[in-house]
Amino acid sequence: MELVPGNTLITETPEQGRELAIMLARKTVGAIQTDAETRQLLRAGYATDADSLTMATHVVAVEFATVAAANNYWRS
Amino acid sequence: MELVPGNTLITETPEQGRELAIMLARKTVGAIQTDAETRQLLRAGYATDADSLTMATHVVAVEFATVAAANNYWRS
Amino acid sequence: MELVPGNTLITETPEQGRELAIMLARKTVGAIQTDAETRQLLRAGYATDADSLTMATHVVAVEFATVAAANNYWRS
Amino acid sequence: MELVPGNTLITETPEQGRELAIMLARKTVGAIQTDAETRQLLRAGYATDADSLTMATHVVAVEFATVAAANNYWRS
């Protein structure tokens, strides 16, 4: 299973870094719950629950902190 | 979809960095729950629940840590 | 709306840094729930719930980590 | 109100740094819930709930990360 798309944390822009952070979180979910149909079912539920969304948003924030540090914050 | 407004983490002031942190969190929510009407409905609920607010505040704190580091904490 | 009081993360002492961390968290709450009366109502509830208090304490800890780093931990 | 005992993050040993981390968390609780009697009541409840204890332990871990960094991890 691929957990890190492209096998690198380096991206060209913050926007791409953010997309990577989202993908990292999703790949972990896929590694724990390997059944795609089950994941699809769960997705419908949590995307309409405010706290579930906030929790997911938090995970993306933590992943992004790592990706941003890896890229020296795309400072220039 | 735009996940990082302006495609940069660099801001002129801490105040703007804080605004960016809030926007980053909101853009992630938008990426997970793409239906604006559903987001609007959820917003009404979580903004009147103390723990939901605290959870959202936490996400902003995590995003801000990254933005602040990116800007060397606007030290000078 | 003012999100960062004084628009700086730099404080003279750890004590002031801690006060800033608390204010940062509160300003975020104010940005999400803009109605002061609603905030007042919610406050009564969460301040008498142990887990709500712990969650709020956690947010302050995360904000303080950023403020402390910004100030090089007031090392001397 | 005193939020940072001694107004410094510098301690002589990791043990003292750990004590400071616990005190920082408690001082925040005191800043949010200013009534000592209420705090005493809440304490009885959360100290006998496993998840509440874990949440409190987490806050101490986050505070300690800051204190440890401030002290360069007491490396020598």
Add this chain to the structure above:
Amino acid sequence: MELVPGNTLITETPEQGRELAIMLARKTVGAIQTDAETRQLLRAGYATDADSLTMATHVVAVEFATVAAANNYWRS
């Protein structure tokens, strides 16, 4: 009990770092709940609960932050 497979945080690639982060989290679970059968039972439950999955994903994100820093983010 082995808590860190290979007794090192250094990996050749981000992909391997991610696998290590997942293993670190699982080894901790094994250290707290030492009965393999109980762990197996719990696993069935949490892998079909969206919030449980998000919480587990969060732990992996935190472990990965450490592994990534240890490897200087596999920058070159």
Add this chain to the structure above:
Amino acid sequence: MELVPGNTLITETPEQGRELAIMLARKTVGAIQTDAETRQLLRAGYATDADSLTMATHVVAVEFATVAAANNYWRS
């Protein structure tokens, strides 16, 4: 009470660092809930609840981040 076994964050190996992270978390629990019998009772409950286990695992991850940084990630 001893909160940091050996009063140092320095360990020889990542494995020992991980053991220290687990002990740091447990010592904090002991500082908050000082009655050993109560802790024993709580332990039975949380070790058979998936989310409680995940929360505990998270605390270990946060403590380990500090211990790993203190040891420069045992890089050589």
